[in-house]
């Protein structure tokens with residue numbers, strides 16, 4: 001067990017994974033627990049959160065599963081109340097939840113747009129609003145929002161790219177507002193990491209994605225998780241309003 005997050009109480013949203021394997025939220029919850037945090041593993045599907053909790057407890061870490069849909073204000077307030085009620089406070093909110101949309105401009109329906117905006121962007125607002133009073137009571141804390149390189153490159157679906165770019169605006173606005181309360185707010189922009197979320201792309205696309213990465217190595221959810229640990233830890237005490245790009249150099253290449 002590490003100690004980088006010793007004594008901290010963290011919420012990770014979307015801490016389960018949609019399929020076999022390790023997604024970004026699951027890896028982040030496991031790594032935060034390995035570094036000493038008590039982690040509330042939140043997921044709309046509780047069995048998924050429970051699986052992550054089982055893995056953490058098997059390593060003697062501390063975690064609880066909690067069912068919440070972070071597109072609903074009342075659920076966000078309930079998840080914060082659970083962390084505070086069980087453990088006495090909150091230090092870290094890791095806003096991982098996000099769903100993909102691969103639809104182009106002309107194929108994006110109004111329903112698809114609204115669904116992606118609610119899950120990928122509104123959830124950041126609601127979860128962060130719910131967490132701020134608890135973070136403030138601890139004298140400060142860290143909020144990290146998972147964006148994507150889709151926010152700055154043109155190769156992804158329209159609603160997804162727009163929502164992920166929205167997160168970057170959300171982060172700089174909120175970081176500025178919350179700095180006087182010692183609450184740091186940052187984004188992580190993962191590149192083409194291989195997770196259950198993209199499993200359906202298949203082996204050929206997987207290899208194409210890997211070959212496009214300047215470092216030549218496929219990224220995993222653990223790469224994203226380590227970035228999350230850093231931003232949540234006191235090592236990042238002077239870092240706020242930033243986007244940490246974790247992409248093996250993908251955004252260095254031309255479009």
Ligand SMILES: NC(=O)c1ccc[n+]([C@@H]2O[C@H](COP(=O)([O-])OP(=O)(O)OC[C@H]3O[C@@H](n4cnc5c(N)ncnc54)[C@H](O)[C@@H]3O)[C@@H](O)[C@H]2O)c1
Nearest residue numbers: 014016017018023024025044069070097098148190193195
């Ligand atoms: N895999 C990639 O290549 C990649 C790249 C860039 C960014 N990302 C981002 O990483 C994040 C998620 O990664 P993951 O690997 O953990 O994905 P995942 O699909 O495995 O999702 C994690 C969990 O989120 C839960 N969830 C979905 N909607 C929810 C809601 N409204 N409320 C509560 N829980 C909900 C799901 O039940 C699932 O168990 C997303 O924000 C995604 O956009 C992924």
